[in-house]
Amino acid sequence: MTLPERQLANAIRALAMDAVQAANSGHPGMPMGMADVATVLYSDYLKFDPTDPKWADRDRFVLSAGHGSMLAYATLHLSGYARPTIDDIRNFRQLHSPCAGHPENFELEGVETTTGPLGQGLATSVGMAIAERHLNAIYGDELVDHRTWVIAGDGCLMEGINHEAIGLAGHLQLGRLIVLWDDNKITIDGSTDLSTSEDVKARYAATGWHVESCDGHDPADIRRAIDAALADNRPSLIACRTIIGFGAPNKQGTSATHGSPLGGDEVAAARAELDWPHEPFVVPSDVASAWAAFGEKGKKLHAEWSGRLANHEKKKEFEDRVSGAVAPGDAFKAYLDGLVADPPKVATRKASENALTALTADIAALVGGSADLTGSNNTKTSSTKPLTKDDYSGRYVYYGIREFGMAAAMNGMALHGGVVPYGGTFLVFADYCRAAIRLSALQKQRVVYVMTHDSIGLGEDGPTHQPIEHLQSLRAMPNLLVMRPADAVETAECWAIALAQKERPSLLALTRQNLPPVRHDVTENLCAKGAYRLRAANASRRVVLVATGSEVSLALAVADQLEAAGQGADVVSMVSTELFDEQDAGYRADILPDDALLVSIEAGTTFGWERYTGRDGMRFGIDSFGASAPIEDLFKHFGLTADAIAPQILARLGS
């Protein structure tokens, strides 16, 4: 290389400060601070082919400090990806530009994961690194042999999820995960001294990480540190000592460069300071050529890899795995048939285990786990031996008491591809991982959340463990498929639906308590319509009872009492409000007719059920926190029994 390396890094700096200035919003400080590190990474280490951003054996690069998105856009542009173009960068943060305020994987192929919610990029990368080692254990170095690189800031390290993520990575000894920490000692509020006194490196070392430090503005020192990381079999943290906003002579090293444009004067001063006399958005040809050359090595490696794949005995299997195509097979079919032959009275968490036993036998890509509730979530099957540091071929991750870390890791596994992750915790602890569930939904990833103990039906553990608002609060989230099955057949159907969702996560809400079978045929996946008429009124229909999960059998009992009083009542199982809302108006009107009293029954908040009952319907649920008691006492206490509900409906009907 004949150009000074600093000039290659300055291309990142200039694009960052110019794009932020043009948008009049954004974060120049991080890209300018980490430009030298990124340049070293792209020039000598990162394995990528800009002509095929989805090459299965590419290194994954995660910009966990997502506010520094211009670093990602600049490096993708400079290193030869088709997008972003320089015009995309000119339109940074404008409507329809792929260069969004934070990097969005659905906007740009070179962006491996959506980042911005702090800490999650790094936690997601742990899942990528797990998936890589898992597939490596199955397909070998010939096909799977790549690294996961992360740039993280102080925010990513201070967030609680960092502890969960690095604990998991250290425990699983994910040596191919390397985190480049932008150690600039500045947060939004000012110096890190305002809020932390932590010895970060000692903390990482305590959790089984290899730790290095380097001068983040000295390419040779950066290379030394990375080489040491490559030589170690533990995950590595490299503390890159940097100056935020490096090159902006009057503002660098201060939080003023973090989240605001530098201003015209300071941009001009930085141009002088950096010896970068070029117009905004202009990259001189020598710099552009040097950057473009970085991608050549990867193209060659990609070609060699393609050669190995072409001759590999597992070529077809590998390609299928990477494609993400999964389908229930013979074991699942046999299981469904058995449900008809011998309908079980089981908890839906147990029904989920039974379905999973078949599905994990059918589908090798399924990788399960639980946040230390394996026996409660019923997530482990005989097909899923533990995935450990000594055997990455396992298909069951003991995530530990790390709900958020689990969810983020599952996002990473799904994003990596080749595996379909599912994992369990109690529904109430959806609150602990909600921010990662949101990123599953935003990123359109097929992650399956197995959330058990889904109501007061869990009994004695009491209000801290009893979901009340959770179902509705999760249904409110865009692009998340919430399903609450009523028995073993519906649970199996929900699993089939979840695995068929290539562009959204699913969340299964499952009971602790046993439920009677309500469905006795499996000829059609009725849950796929979201809601369906489980039983039609016998007498002339006056009421439609809409229930979910454990309250479907309750609704049947209510209907019995109404019918006994001469009032016809349909019973509708509304497994998924989202799927129901997607049906055509005719179907929806048939299920929820205007001429009947519409009644919802769900052992959770009634908030939001007006969507289906209207203001004039009736809603039975729980609008307070729960209580600690045996299950039967609780359902009675909260008025969720047929004897409590039916008379109220009859009173409303005036009969």
Add this chain to the structure above:
Amino acid sequence: MTLPERQLANAIRALAMDAVQAANSGHPGMPMGMADVATVLYSDYLKFDPTDPKWADRDRFVLSAGHGSMLAYATLHLSGYARPTIDDIRNFRQLHSPCAGHPENFELEGVETTTGPLGQGLATSVGMAIAERHLNAIYGDELVDHRTWVIAGDGCLMEGINHEAIGLAGHLQLGRLIVLWDDNKITIDGSTDLSTSEDVKARYAATGWHVESCDGHDPADIRRAIDAALADNRPSLIACRTIIGFGAPNKQGTSATHGSPLGGDEVAAARAELDWPHEPFVVPSDVASAWAAFGEKGKKLHAEWSGRLANHEKKKEFEDRVSGAVAPGDAFKAYLDGLVADPPKVATRKASENALTALTADIAALVGGSADLTGSNNTKTSSTKPLTKDDYSGRYVYYGIREFGMAAAMNGMALHGGVVPYGGTFLVFADYCRAAIRLSALQKQRVVYVMTHDSIGLGEDGPTHQPIEHLQSLRAMPNLLVMRPADAVETAECWAIALAQKERPSLLALTRQNLPPVRHDVTENLCAKGAYRLRAANASRRVVLVATGSEVSLALAVADQLEAAGQGADVVSMVSTELFDEQDAGYRADILPDDALLVSIEAGTTFGWERYTGRDGMRFGIDSFGASAPIEDLFKHFGLTADAIAPQILARLGS
């Protein structure tokens, strides 16, 4: 003491295993494992007066591993608290027993905080310790001089919030916080080896903690470790090496004792092993007497303290502080008057800062903070200098990038009493601290969440930062008061409402962008009714537009267009759905009449708005994720402009 200390601990063990056995559910392992530690704590260290559980200068004891609730119930009972009685303990986990599955502070006075959601007890204790040092700085050792003790398990230490909590405690050098870690090497899934390889003590040391170890079954060694902790000015972690289920000869040391009754045979075997021949729920008189004596020392200390208080120059002020009575004063009144005289066009986050400037001048108990977004949340005022390890008298906490830790700490501050905490982050990051917000609500604590950047109105930061489902998902939570004011007057009113809530937390959703004034009178706090008619229809009323926050001014513009077309339209500002739902039926029917088309406008999900519009009304909002662009482009893109909305309403009206 003439009795072997082990027998005093065995009283805890016996009550725990018997209560769990009687309830046929619960967690015997932790109380049996930590019984010796708890006995030492109560006998020699914990400052408490069982006859006055709310004595302001008592030590706080937090059972962070809340599943081991029988340890708390046993020690409270044995040490002389009025409740729980032995009958309460016999009714462990039954409806209406104060001995709930997990300790609930609203059930028993001796329970300092509701625990069970792992990690939060410890994180809450950090807030208690902050409040203690803060009040000590103001009122001196004579009135405030106590410690916060925590028993935590592996789950509490693995959860991400642990990192945030101990980072904050280490940074603030909360030396009066002592954590007794039940180091039993067992989690629900089995050995901790399954999921963690962490050197916990090294991690704590890395964050500024003093660390000790002891044999958790050797009282002398426990005392040695605690004495060392008392002598150190850093917060202390004591790793108490214990055997889970100690005393159950066939099950101890295994996860089998964690969350299930031991079974009749094993309970009998444990009785023999522990030399505890007494019937279930029977505590022999010598053991009972020894335990009862533990409280005597505290009674004496309490009496001495009462004497000091009686003669203290700040007696009245201190009692007022502890009572929790706060009221806006002259500065706030002057601020309100100024709003009428000169209505500002400001963002509601700025209006919140202005209100806080007055309120923090009026009310010394207000202690603010932000999770590293001070300048964005506008939470700091001239009255609130930083609270630091060198000056605990400060009233502003730089919480760092620790949303969850901040929220849990605020719970602890509120529970401690003497301070009224408020803290800020972006509304979208409510997801990061949602589990703690839930505990604010469940525990009925006056915590004020200042959540800014409350819609796509934040602009370019894009979908990861734009709340969509958050308002509704938070409104779905029981006992949380969500308020979204429309201008500076409403913001001030919401602050007054929030401070008046002695039994629930409040969450203020505030804009980044400027909003025009819509209210010009302050004679009555109209927000207190939740929703009110901001402008009545001019033409004959056909439509009621219901809007919140930044969309209220939009609704006014829509109304203008409707009126111009001859269609009368009321505009309702629905600041708080919870408060509105609490109004009588007549008021609600007057605001939302049946004879008008009901239309909601809110820049978030439409999910749930059917409660106010009915199925036949119209809902304008955003049912997908947001996008990165300037604010004006976004509102236009998502159809939230008067020009987009008014024609749809007119079309529906058939005019």
